Amino acid sequence: MPREIELFGFFLPTLLPMFLFAFGLQWLLDGLLGSLGVYGRVWHPALFRFSLFVCIFGALGLALYS
Amino acid sequence: MSAIAPHAVAVAPWRSALREWPASEGRAWIFVAKTIVAAMLALWIAFRIGLDSPRTAMLTVFIVAQPQTGLVLAKGFYRIAGTLVGCAATLILLSLFAQQRELFLGALALWIGLCTAGATRARNFRAYGFVLAGYTACLIGLPATQHPELSFAIAVTRVSEVLLGIFCAGVVSDLLLPQTLGSSLIVTVRGSYRDFARFVVHALQGRLDHASIERAHDGFLAQVIAFEAQRDAAYFESPETRLRSGRLRLLNADFMTATTGIHLLHQFTERLRRRHQQSTIDRLTPLYAALADVLLPADGQLPAMAAEARPLLARLAGFLERLPTLIAEAGSGLDEAAPSDRLDFDCDDNLLQRFAEDLQAYTESYISLISPGDRLPRPAPPYVAHGDAITAALAGLRATAVLLVVSAFWIVTAWPSGIGAVIIACTLCCLFAALPAPVAAARGLAIGFGAGLVASFTCGLLVLPQLDGFALLVAGMAPFIMVGAWLIANPRTAGIGAGYCLMFGSTIGLDNVSRYDPALLLNEGFAALLGALIATAAFALIVPAGTRRLRLHLTRSLRRQVLLACFEPETGLRHRFENSTRDLLGQLLAGADRGSGEDRALLARAMAVLEAGRAVIDLRDAATIGTLRIDSRSHLNGAVRAVARLFQKPAARRRQQALAGIDSAGARIDQALDASDHDAEERRALNRGRTALHLLRGLLLDDASYAALSSLETSLETPSSPQGAADAT
Numbered sequence: 001m002p003r004e005i006e007l008f009g010f011f012l013p014t015l016l017p018m019f020l021f022a023f024g025l026q027w028l029l030d031g032l033l034g035s036l037g038v039y040g041r042v043w044h045p046a047l048f049r050f051s052l053f054v055c056i057f058g059a060l061g062l063a064l065y066s
Numbered sequence: 067m068s069a070i071a072p073h074a075v076a077v078a079p080w081r082s083a084l085r086e087w088p089a090s091e092g093r094a095w096i097f098v099a100k101t102i103v104a105a106m107l108a109l110w111i112a113f114r115i116g117l118d119s120p121r122t123a124m125l126t127v128f129i130v131a132q133p134q135t136g137l138v139l140a141k142g143f144y145r146i147a148g149t150l151v152g153c154a155a156t157l158i159l160l161s162l163f164a165q166q167r168e169l170f171l172g173a174l175a176l177w178i179g180l181c182t183a184g185a186t187r188a189r190n191f192r193a194y195g196f197v198l199a200g201y202t203a204c205l206i207g208l209p210a211t212q213h214p215e216l217s218f219a220i221a222v223t224r225v226s227e228v229l230l231g232i233f234c235a236g237v238v239s240d241l242l243l244p245q246t247l248g249s250s251l252i253v254t255v256r257g258s259y260r261d262f263a264r265f266v267v268h269a270l271q272g273r274l275d276h277a278s279i280e281r282a283h284d285g286f287l288a289q290v291i292a293f294e295a296q297r298d299a300a301y302f303e304s305p306e307t308r309l310r311s312g313r314l315r316l317l318n319a320d321f322m323t324a325t326t327g328i329h330l331l332h333q334f335t336e337r338l339r340r341r342h343q344q345s346t347i348d349r350l351t352p353l354y355a356a357l358a359d360v361l362l363p364a365d366g367q368l369p370a371m372a373a374e375a376r377p378l379l380a381r382l383a384g385f386l387e388r389l390p391t392l393i394a395e396a397g398s399g400l401d402e403a404a405p406s407d408r409l410d411f412d413c414d415d416n417l418l419q420r421f422a423e424d425l426q427a428y429t430e431s432y433i434s435l436i437s438p439g440d441r442l443p444r445p446a447p448p449y450v451a452h453g454d455a456i457t458a459a460l461a462g463l464r465a466t467a468v469l470l471v472v473s474a475f476w477i478v479t480a481w482p483s484g485i486g487a488v489i490i491a492c493t494l495c496c497l498f499a500a501l502p503a504p505v506a507a508a509r510g511l512a513i514g515f516g517a518g519l520v521a522s523f524t525c526g527l528l529v530l531p532q533l534d535g536f537a538l539l540v541a542g543m544a545p546f547i548m549v550g551a552w553l554i555a556n557p558r559t560a561g562i563g564a565g566y567c568l569m570f571g572s573t574i575g576l577d578n579v580s581r582y583d584p585a586l587l588l589n590e591g592f593a594a595l596l597g598a599l600i601a602t603a604a605f606a607l608i609v610p611a612g613t614r615r616l617r618l619h620l621t622r623s624l625r626r627q628v629l630l631a632c633f634e635p636e637t638g639l640r641h642r643f644e645n646s647t648r649d650l651l652g653q654l655l656a657g658a659d660r661g662s663g664e665d666r667a668l669l670a671r672a673m674a675v676l677e678a679g680r681a682v683i684d685l686r687d688a689a690t691i692g693t694l695r696i697d698s699r700s701h702l703n704g705a706v707r708a709v710a711r712l713f714q715k716p717a718a719r720r721r722q723q724a725l726a727g728i729d730s731a732g733a734r735i736d737q738a739l740d741a742s743d744h745d746a747e748e749r750r751a752l753n754r755g756r757t758a759l760h761l762l763r764g765l766l767l768d769d770a771s772y773a774a775l776s777s778l779e780t781s782l783e784t785p786s787s788p789q790g791a792a793d794a795t
Contacts, residue, residue, distance in 0.1 A: 010218055034305020035439070045304060046135075046240040 001064055014064055022057040029056075094555035096243050097133045101551040104131070104238035106540050108231045113536070117230070118223045125571035126231025128547075129564075133555055136247030138239040139302035142232035144191045148198025149228050152181075153221045155199065156207040164214040167477070174207050175469040182496045183462030187453035190298045197496040200465070204492045208485045247300040248307040254296070255317065256371060258289055259432050262321070263361055263368045263378075266328055266425070270358040272351075279332055280669055284655065286325040291652045293318050294449050309438040313431060316446035319641060320428040322648060326676050327421035333673060334414055334761070337768050345403075346410050349396045353418055356392060360385045361425075372436050375429050382426045389419055409760045416757045447641040452650035456619060461499035464608045468495050472600055483593035490597030495604060503657060507561050508602040514553070514565020515598050519591040521546045521566065522573040527584055530574075546570060569594060617657070618779060624650050624671055625775055628713040631679035632706050636686060643679050647672060670774035677765055678713065681758035682706055688735065688755025691748045698734040702755070705731035709762060716776040725766055732759045 004011040030049060039045040105127040112120035130141045155177055163170035181200030185193040206224055210217035265282050268274050274282075297314045300307045338347050360381045362368070369375040393415045400408050430443045472491045476484025494511065498504035529542045550570060553563025573591050627647045631639065651672040658665040688694075689702035708727035712720040735756045738744065744752065765771050 010222065012222075031305045031308065034309060039304065039306060044241075046244050049304075050237060050241060 003064060015061060018060045018064065019057060022053065022060055025056055026053045093133065093245065094552060096245070097131075097555045098548050098551040100238050100242055101127070101131045101554075102540075102544050102547050103242065104235045105547060106544075107238065108234035110536060111230060111234070112227065117227055119227065121571055121574060122224065122227035123231040123234070125568070126228050127235045128550065128567035128571050130232055130235045131551065131554060131567070132239075133245060134247045134250070134299075135236075135239045135244050136296070136300040136303040136307075139236055140191045140299035141194060142236050143302055144195035145198050146229065146232060148195040148200075149202045149225060151195075152199040152202025153206060153225055156203045156210070157217065157221060159203070159207065160210055160214065160217045164217075167211045170207065170211055171469070171473045174203060175466040175473075177203055178469050178492055178496065179462035179466035182465035182499045183458040185496060186458040186461040186499045187455075189451045190295045197493075200496040201489070201493040204469075204489050208488060246303055247296055248303050251293075251296055251300055251307070251314065254289075254293060255314070255432070255435065258293075258321065259375070259428075260368045260370060262286070262324070262428075267358045267362050267368075269328060269332060270354040270361075272354070276336065279329070280666060283325065283329055283669060284665065286321075287648060287652055287655065290318055290322050290325075290648060293321075306438070310435060312442060312446040313435050313438060315449060316442060316444065317428070317431045317435070318449070319447050319645065320424065320431050322644060323641075324421070324424040324428045326644060326680075327417070327424040329673055330677055330680070331414070331417045331421050333677065333771075334417055334764070337764055337771070338410060338414075340768070340770070343407070343410060346407055346414070349400075349411060350414055350418075353392055353396055353415070356388075357385060357418065357422060372433050375433055379426065379429045379433060382422065382429060386419070386422055386426065389415075389422065409757070410764075412753075413757045413760050413764075416754065447638060447645075450642050450645040450649065452623075452646040452653065454620065454623065454650075457616065460616070461495075464604055465492065465495040465499065467608055468492065468601065468604045472597070481593075483589040486590050486593035487597035487600070490594045491600045491604070494598060494601035498601070498605065504605045505602060508598065508605055510559075510561030511565035511568075512595070512598040512602060514562040514567075515569045515595050517562070518550070518566040518569025519573065519595065521549065522570045522591070523584075523587060525570070526574050526587060543574070565598075617654070620650065620654055621668070621671070621779065624654060624668070625675060625713055625716075627675050628679050628682065629710050631682045632686075632710040632713075636683070636690075640680070640683055643683065644676065647675055647679065667774065667777065670771070674765060674771045674774045675713075677771075678709065678762060681761045681765075682709055684754045684758035685731070685762075688751050688758070691744070691751055693744055693748060694738060698738055701727075701731045701734045705759065705762075712766070713775070716772070721766055721772070725763065728759050728763050728766070732756065732763075735759065 001014065003014055005014050005017070006012075026049075029052065033039065039048070042048045105124045108123040108127050109120055112123040117123065126145070130138050130145060132138045132141060156174075159170060159173050159177065163173055178200045181196045181203075185196035185200070188196055202224070206217070206221050210220055213220075265274075269279060293314075297311060297318065301311050335347065335350070361378065363377070369378055397408075397411055397415075400411055427444070434440065434443050469488065469492050472488045473484075475481070476488055481487075494508055498507050501507050525543060525546045530539065533539060533542045547567070547570070550563050550567040553559045553566060555563075569591065572594070573587055624647070627643065627650065630646070631643045634642070651668060654668050655665055658668055685702060685706055689699050689706070694702075705724075705727035708720075708724040712724040735752055739749065739752055739756070
């Protein structure tokens with residue numbers, strides 16, 4: 001996968017669309033976990049969600065830079 | 067022992083103060099600390115990855131800084147959306163007019179006008195998105211006019227810095243000691259249910275006078291509007307709140323309907339009292355008392371939580387079942403009385419029954435909050451805001467005019483810092499267009515700007531040059547940020563705080579290469595200050611928002627809401643009519659002169675409008691019955707039209723015509739009810755239509771209610787007599 005993508009003659013890091021994709025994925029997963037009631041059993045739901053996002057984005061990033 | 071006792075006494079208040087601290091002042095200080103952490107995090111990342119102007123990231127943190135997480139996320143979301151749209155628009159405009167600065171400025175002015183008009187029509191943070199789309203175009207477009215070849219780079223930098231700032235603010239707000247909207251929403255919902263139930267019990271028992279009922283109603287309206295804003299923002303907070311969002315919307319709509327129900331009931335009884343119909347009132351009192359007993363259990367405790375409201379729901383259902391027998395008992399012997407007494411009685415029963423149904427619906431949706439996985443009791447209607455086209459167009463024109471004037475001044479005088487003034491003036495025109503008192507808001511911001519300039523001067527030129535390294539930079543800036551964040555945390559000074567932080571963040575001059583340039587700082591600062599002053603002047607001079615003419619227009623639209631009930635298509639009309647009328651009333655009340663009794667006059671008018679609109683919708687329902695004779699139907703529609711004409715412009719002749727139309731329609735319905743070719747459902751609708759006609763007749767004959775429809779205009783047209791408004795109520 002290319003690490004930079006071209007847009008109107010400018011180079012953007014591929015991480016940027018990946019970030020947005022991770023965000024969408026997180027939004028979906030968040031809704032699913034919320035409706036399953038997982039957040040009721042977690043100490044710090046916000047921290048859990050943030051960590052989840054870091055995991056998703058990190059995994060996607062690894063696919064790019066491994 | 068005697069040595070210990072005073073010691074224990076001295077410690078106790080400290081302990082209790084320490085325990086209460088997180089709930090009172092502590093909230094503000096937690097917010098201050100979080101703002102500093104978020105700002106410094108954004109600044110550090112921006113320096114670390116070498117963005118072009120790190121201070122924009124820090125500035126963004128200041129701008130979206132709000133005490134509650136949901137507000138930060140909602141504001142951040144709409145800020146990102148607005149920034150992206152504004153960016154795209156600017157790049158398109160630049161590609162069209164890059165060679166011609168004047169043409170570009172003209173097109174930009176039009177864009178700003180459009181966005182401002184949109185911001186005035188939209189509500190809550192959606193309006194903020196429009197504002198951002200407008201002024202991002204200024205922020206990117208104006209510097210790009212001087213370096214067209216760099217426009218794309220400027221846009222990319224701006225977007226990535228804004229994203230970084232919002233990301234940091236959101237993460238810090240959500241992770242460190244989060245204060246969520248979701249939890250405060252629960253408290254609000256519980257409190258308002260209990261308060262409303264208590265209010266209803268007191269009102270039904272006749273323990274409240276007219277003035278305190280009006281005051282309570284004013285409070286309910288404010289609750290409805292504030293609740294919608296909170297619900298809207300809490301949507302971004304967590305999936306639990308998202309799951310409940312529809313339920314909360316339903317709850318708010320039901321609450322609104324129920325508050326109208328109780329007020330109409332009260333209004334009708336009041337009117338009976340004014341007409342000295344004591345015998346009818348005596349018949350009704352036991353019915354009211356019965357409903358009050360249903361709400362108030364034997365132990366006198368009103369439900370504090372949704373689960374505790376379950377028995378109340380069962381009791382309400384029982385009451386609605388018993389109600390026909392209760393009514394028959396109370397109405398025994400009425401057949402010998404005059405037909406108008408019978409109608410009065412029927413009318414009031416009808417109102418009572420509807421109110422009990424409203425209350426049942428409200429309780430039902432309150433209880434449904436417990437189990438968000440289940441189906442909604444009823445589909446949740448969307449919140450319908452009243453957007454006024456003329457106000458929006460005027461706001462748009464004002465923003466366009468300001469941009470054109472200030473940029474003409476900039477071009478003609480070749481003022482090097484002119485861009486700063488243009489940007490600030492435009493930003494404020496967008497930002498304050500939707501506020502009820504923009505001049506006061508702009509003044510607060512200008513004060514904040516002045517203070518921020520002083521702080522930025524002190525910090526940037528006296529403190530920072532002495533320091534070296536990021537840790538010391540943080541230490542040097544923290545006290546200055548603290549002041550701004552603390553100002554934002556207190557609602558009374560939030561405007562000043564926002565101005566302070568904006569000015570401090572934008573002139574502190576934190577760039578990758580640190581610069582020491584007092585002249586530049588002063589030039590930029592004064593340009594921003596001048597921009598703020600121009601915007602303030604524009605709000606005071608170019609179509610002032612608080613102007614009598616505009617208020618006159620809005621108070622007229624409040625009356626003409628009835629036309630909506632008369633002519634709009636019927637599906638979902640009840641909710642739409644009710645909600646937009648209330649929203650308009652809220653807008654009017656926000657800028658009302660409370661000293662002169664204008665708020666009371668507005669409330670009286672809104673109540674008359676709600677009453678008439680509800681009755682008209684009932685009448686239209688009755689007119690759509692399939693088996694109604696065609697000429698009867700045309701009489702009913704004629705009555706609707708006559709009422710519409712009266713509410714379009716009240717006049718003595720129109721009042722007579724409307725009354726005549728109502729009487730002839732009433733005769734037709736009586737005729738139809740005597741004929742036996744209708745089934746039970748249709749008879750019910752016809753009966754409702756009959757009581758609606760009687761209600762309308764009572765409203766139009768009652769001089770106090772009729773005066774509420776026309777007196778406000780006269781008091782607004784002749785501002786020297788504030789008495790007129792007070793007399794109307």
